[in-house]
Structure formats: C-alpha cells, structure tokens
Amino acid sequence: MGKTIIPIGPYHPLQEEPEFFTLTVEGETVIDIDMRMGYNHRGIEKLSERKTFENSTFVVERICGICSTSHPYAYTRAVEDIFPMEVSMRSKYIRTIIAEGERIHSHLLWLGLAGHFLGYNTVYMWAWKLREEILDVMEILSGNRNAYAMFKPGGVRRDIKPEDVPLSVKKIDSILPTLDMIKKAVLDDPVLHARLKGVGVLSYQEAIDFSALGPTSRASGVARDVRKDSPYGAYQEMEWDMIVTENGDVFDKAVVRILEMFEAAKIMKYCLNNLPDGEIDAKIKDVPPGEGIGHVEAPRGETFHYVKSDGTNRPIRHKVRAPTFMNLPTYKATVKGQTISDATIILAAIDPCYCCTERIAVKDAKGRMLYDGKDLVQLSREKTAKMKRRMGVR
Amino acid sequence: MSLKLKALLKSPWVFHLSTGSCNNCDIEILDCLTPRFDLERFGMLLVGSIKHADVLLVTGSCNRMSVERLKELYKQVPQPCLVVAVGTCAASRGIFKDSYNCPVPLDKIIPVDVYIPGCPPKPEAMIAGVVKLIEKVGGAK
C-alpha cells in the first residue's frame, strides 16, 4: 500500500496555537510523524537579558497565557537561588494559592478542549462555564483573570486582603459539586471509555527516556512531581496526594488531570484558611554574581528556569524550559501505529465524528428536572401518534 | 452601504489567527463563546476556514514564520473583510518590540480596522470592541 503524507496546520480550525505536523500514513495507520515549530518563537530569552531582574518577571509572564504563574514562579525561585535565600512564610502561602488556582483553571481548560476535540461539546461548555468561577476567584485575589503579576524576586507584589478570604473559600466550595458531576460524567461514560482507553499509550520506559513530565508521566506510572520531589512553597504544610495511574493512555491522562483538580482545591482552601501573618516582600536590592536554578510544577509538568548574574542589575543569561518542550516529542512514541482519527486526538487536534445528541434535558429556572431524555423520546412518540390520528394516516 | 457590507454586519463570522501570541488572547476569544458570555447569540460564529469569514481576528506579535502565513491568508479572504487586532501584541507588539523574531508590526503588514488593547483584553472588552466595529462600519453608510 502506498504512503500518503497528511499535513496538519499550521493554522488548523481547532488548533489554538499554530503548529505544523506532517503525518505519514499507510492506509489508515500512521507510520511516521514529524513536526515543525517556530510559529510562536518570540525570542523571550534574549529579551529577558535586556531587562532588569524585576522587569523580567513581566516578560516571563507573557511566555504562556495559561502558565502565567508557573514561569514567574520558577524565575523568582531561580533568582532567589542565586543568593540562596528563603522568602517569608506568608508569601510562600500566597504563591501556592495562586499556583494551585492556575492548576484548576488550566486543567478545566484542557478538559473542555479535549471534549471539544472529541466532538463532546457538552463537556467543553460545562468545563469552561466552571472555569469562569475559578477565574472569578483569581480576580478577587489578584485583580486579573489571567496574567496575575503577583510575583517578584523576594516575595509577592500584592497581599491577600483578609476580607477576600471567606468569599474565595465559598466560591471554591461552590464549584466542587459541579466538578464532581463532571468527573462522574466523564469517567463513567462508556462511550469515552471506548474512545480513549488504550489509545496513544506511552509506556513507563518511554516516559523515562523522553524525560516526560507532569500528568503525561504520572499517567504512565512514573511518580514524578516537583512539589513532592523537591518541596517548595507551602506544599509540605498539608496532606495531599500525588495522582499516579498505570496505563499511559489518553484516558489515564484525563483521569490524572481531573483528580488533580480536587487536590488543588484542597491545597488552595487549606492555604486560604491558614494564611500566616508576616511580611510579603524581602525587598532585595542587589543580586550577587552567580547562577541559580528554579523549578516548579506547572499544570503541564516541571517548568525550569536558569538565571546567571554577573552582579549588575540584569541577567546575562536566562534559560527557560517549558514542560511541553519535553512532553511534545513523546508524540513520536504515542502516535506511530495508531489510526489517523486517533492520531488527531492524541495530538489534541480534531476528531471529525461523534457528538452527544442523546443527552438532552429540559430544566426549569430553578434547575428542577422536568423531562429527561427518555421522557422526551416518549413525548415525541406521542406527538407523532397524535399528528397521525389528526391527519388520518396510519 | 453596499449590500455585501450590510449582510456582513448582521452576523459577522469570525476567523481567528494567532501570529505568535502567548495563548492568553486566544483563550479569551474562546471564552467569549462559552456560556457566560455566549457571543453566538448575536450571530457571531468562530469558523474554521478563512473563506467563510467576514472578520479576521489577529492576535500575537507577528513573528517571522507566521507573517508569511498571514499574508497568504489575507490574500485568500473574501472582501469585504474587517480586521481586528486583539491584545497589546497585535496592536503595538508590546514588550516584543525589540525581539529579533518579530520584525514588523501588524498594521504595517495588513490594514487594521479596530484595535482592542489589553494583556489580555477581558471578554467584555472584546465584545465592546466588536460592537464598536459594527457601529463604525454601519455608521459609515
């Protein structure tokens, strides 16, 4: 059978970011995959070397809009590692709260998009509707929906007001039942099981070889989490679980992310309720010559920053490694041998078929269930029979 | 006003193009479609092909590789087409002004009708921007 090359991108209807994949297929089966990046390259490392240590925080915040906490967090930790110094307990708690809030909204975003790619738009709308609530919490705490600008070397830029805490906790509590509903809807759905189980498997050894990170590696059974391995922030202060599953397929990656949201909500609530008193900013003045490494667990895996200083007020080298840089090449292992339609989900691109026409419910304004799918089918049958009688047809 | 333009303003279909953005504006554009803001009730729809589009939403700071695609897409778009620059990067390149990979600002490449500033603009700001665009074009007669 002849080989065909299928290009995907760079501007594909359902890709958010421009990326260019070429799939080589034989019949239905993908036998090779290649990728061209560079549609998003903006030279941030070079730009950051021209800014002062304080200003670089804002540059790294613009690396990724979804990880707009992880990059400043890793960067400030790298600058603090040059001394090395520790920040105050209160600023550690505030940093943890912001980081976990970002984790919830990022996982919800992924879940919604994954539902969208599968043609399961109900999940997309539910997840994104819920995401608005967590963005509200972030807006209450930091003043912005996405780019929070809370971080600075030596502490945090803004304090959390005591009167905002009860409102935020209440909001987080209010999203948990809906989150639970989405969890059940996704994890107990036989159709999603059929669609996602055993698809795009990344084995344990491959996860090690590619140095895969975050949920991608934890779904393959590699217990790897910077929050546990090299503790930072306030993560040692409370009990929480690292979610690890064994199979490494797309379904397990979804499971890890969904369960992690509950852990993140737990951590966030603990930190808000037990916020210690104290200074929020160490007011560092000069950064000594030297080099520092900062790494934190972003929603997608470990974010790694390396900063080298020569004693002036700006870094001479700033290296940024986002988690996707290590996770993306795993496509080489997961896509080969799969069919084209599965390849596109594994690449989180599109899936042309499958929608959820069966799940209709009519609700009144108070949310009481009036009719469910079965009743609607029954109603429609009765109506058809009535019409038939009226028109005199059998 | 030409008939084409009048028809366009009733239900502007939108094509979204990211030219090296940080994803923040793109996510907020998608946010406009989800239940809280729900732009689709005004007849706006995110479409998958530039050939179906009336409005081109551009985000990002136009890096070297995506500029070529941007020019190519702008040639293909059916006229009249309105161009909206979403976010500070698309409007003025923001902090990426001196980047080695972002050589030319967006409005030196294609004509832009409306700028929506913000990093990222809130969904409300985007909706207000699109409403202003409709007013501007509709008022021109």
Add this chain to the structure above:
Amino acid sequence: MTREEVLMDFTSRFNEDILDFEDKSNTRVYVNIKPEAIVRIGTYLFRNVNARFNIASATDMPPNIEILYHFIVEDINLVISLRVFLNRENPEIESLGKEIEAFNWIEREMSELLGITFIGHPDPRRLLLADNWPECVYPLRQDYEEWDEKADRTRGV
C-alpha cells in the same frame, strides 16, 4: 542512596574527567568536566543513577561558550549541573541525542541559537527559527546585531 553516597560514587568513578567541583548548596551541585567525557558521564547519570534530564543551557561568554547540562536525582532532591567550556570560534561537542531521546530537541535548539555543532546528532535540522533566517547568524550570541534591514522598531501606525 543518600546524597553523600551518590556524590562519592560519582566523583570517584569519573575522577580524571572532573576539573572542578562546586558544592553550592544542599540541593545544587555544579561539576566542571572535560568536554570529551560528556557522553560517558551524561549516559551514566541518566541510565545508572536514574537522574532525570532537566535541560541544557548554553551561554555565550567570550572567549568561550559554556554549556550546562542539568540533571535532577529525584529521590534525594539534588540538581547536578555538568559544565563544559567550548572554544567560541569552533564550538563542537559529542551529541547525547543519539543515545537518549530527551536530548534531541534541546541540542537542535542550541545549535541554531548559538551555533554549536553536535557531532553525530540524528536530526540536525532547524527547530525554532524561520526558513529565511540567514546561516551563521546566531541570535543568542553576545555580538548579535540586527541583520534584517526591513525590520521596523516603531509601534506601528
């Protein structure tokens, strides 16, 4: 193994290749090694010590180019950074990407942004820069100057 055992084993095994050893803090160690030993030491750390490869960061510091390979040993929370110095005029080093998949992309990135040649790299194509970017212009070098005459550094219309 504890932190001391890992470091003791490491330093005694590669005694001849290690030029300098800096124990910066409890969780950070910087080791200056000979460039020709990088494959030997890198694969040993990755395969035998079960260290995870974080990333490599290259810095242009005339008259040298410095590459740091960062590894983390997760069980003991220790980041080991291997430092090599290369000649700036003709920077060349053996590729680790042919042995271990995780090194593949970062070596491609370093070779285009800083002009380092990785000998034996399986896939030495461009990763980030555009196709019309000129050869032998490396943006992360200290002496990089704007080559594009059409570039416009104003705020636009």
